[in-house]
Amino acid sequence: MDNPLNPNRKKQRIDDLAATAGTGGGAGSVAVADLTVGDAGHIAESTGVSLIASAWSRLRRDPVFLLGAFITLAFVLLAIFSPLIAPHDPTAGLLLKEVRPQTNPIPGARPGYPFGADSSGRDIFSRLIVGSRQTLIVGVMATLFGFIGGLTLGTLAGAIGGWVDSVVMRVVDVMLSIPSLLLAFSVAAIAARPSQWTVIVAIATVQVPIFARLLRGSMLAQRGSDHVLAARALGVKPSAIVFRHMLPNSLSPVIVQATLVVASAIIDAAALSFLGLGNPDDRQPEWGQMLGKAQQYIYDHPALAIWPALCIIVVALGFTLMGESLREALDPKSRR
């Protein structure tokens, strides 16, 4: 995550990313090797290498990307199949008899319970595994809603321009100038009853301006591009120019940003539930919430906090590594 206290750095970073769409030709393809033809009158087959193909050939050999992709894939599979993988029911107080509220509130590790149980006697290992599902849902949904919101605002600003652009971008800049966690807290705190959905909406709100600025930047680059001029020279209608010619070519930096956003959404979601602004129902395990609950036992039982924290860090790292190497691979400036 960027330093939330420095909105200018945040903006700069977004704009740099947007610029990659303008020069790179977007999600599609730009011929790298433009070979030519042999004898006159006969057209030889000569195929350029698309941006995606050349990016992929580099990513395939990039250990950072492979590590990130491995973590991400493992996490997604874990989240999907968590009920099958978890050895115990994460909501059942199986070790409740072992809990001694006065002397030893946390049952330690034992056969079948590698990380022990929490103060309600529930298996921590199973809770961590099943908690991945909440994390995935919140991370992906928040990113999706943020993406949709940013897409709408960014398209509006980049396609219409003029005063619409000015108004939208001033609102976006104001939102960007508020530290992202503070904004998320404010939105989450508005809700009468905190739930999983308030977390998703709060985090999505934070992502909207990032996606909006990013998309508007790459839409503007597209607006001045040759193929948009060529489409206009054919009398193509403005709506088709925007949706067929500008938008699809503006998406690649936005998609890269989305993988990075999942990482920060996971961290922010954990922060919100850690502070009690998340889903209060602890029958649904969630890493941030487990971290929050571990607070009162932090001196005697630090493992209770370390395990969920480690999960959050590793998963966020996985998405970040993948996103950053994707970004680098798709950035035409970094091509070798």
Add this chain to the structure above:
Amino acid sequence: MTSMSASPSTHPSVHPGAGEPLLSVRDLRVTFQRQGQEPFEAVQGVSFDVRPGQTVGLVGESGCGKSVTSLAIMGLLPKHGNHVSGTVDYEGTNLLTLSDQEMRDKRGKDIAMVFQDPLSSLNPVVPIGIQVTEVLERHRGLSRKAATPVARDLLDRVGIPDPDRRLKDYPHQLSGGMRQRALIAIALACKPRLLIADEPTTALDVTIQAQILALLKELVQDTGTALVMITHDLGVIAGLCDEVNVLYGGRIVERGERHELFAQPRHPYTHGLLASIPRLDAPRGQRLQPIPGSVSDNLPWTHACAFAPRCSQPIEVCTQVMPELEEQHGRALRCHNPVEGHR
């Protein structure tokens, strides 16, 4: 030339018996105005005619205002930061006064354009077929399904082998020459009466250039499409154009029928351009004669001939008075001291 009767530069004479012009550009001026900068007049009163089926060349070195002229005709200049004046009559309608909507209906249907760089002029994420059918759907009201066979025939017509497969290909899967063929197919899809080609071969290999020029020539002859050929390369003009306009510093400095102009260039700039082309029939050991200096040496047209600092035979008046465009026998010349005799 100075003894020639001066006719107003805004009314070039009509070729006898050549019919009414399809496109008639009169005193076209384009001024770019950026905040905090001096206004810059990129096109300074350009006038020319294009008759149906005719191929007219617009020649001049880089930066002389060729692209700006073509964009102004098409109404494709940015909405802000420039001012266009004069008239662009297309079949009696002044295109400069049309609304955005009316102009959109004309572009691609009545007037089409082919640009310099075939790769960047195609949408990288849309298959070629969709890019051809798009314009058919737009202007001929065809459905995607009905337009596909038409698109296939068009690709076939411009010499793209295996058109059925190529319809599904993305631009990066085609070679440079094939991309330009595809762009020509798209431009001619709705049988426009006028095609503007802005340096269509500059980004291509020499062998491909010849193919594309031959294709353009064949297509405009077959369909009776009028062609405005914009180029910095007199070699392109030589094989293609009926009439040639030579541009310098945003103004036309010489105009003439192709053979006459090549046989007897009268403006020192045209003369210099021709002399700087390698000739096979030149005596051995004769060196090429490039025009000295660059566009940055130009004087302002307002009180001089812009070309004077680079001219091979300037006289005193060249740096004091702007020469007018004078017409005689279908040729026009803007020069105080023209080149005499045959080349």
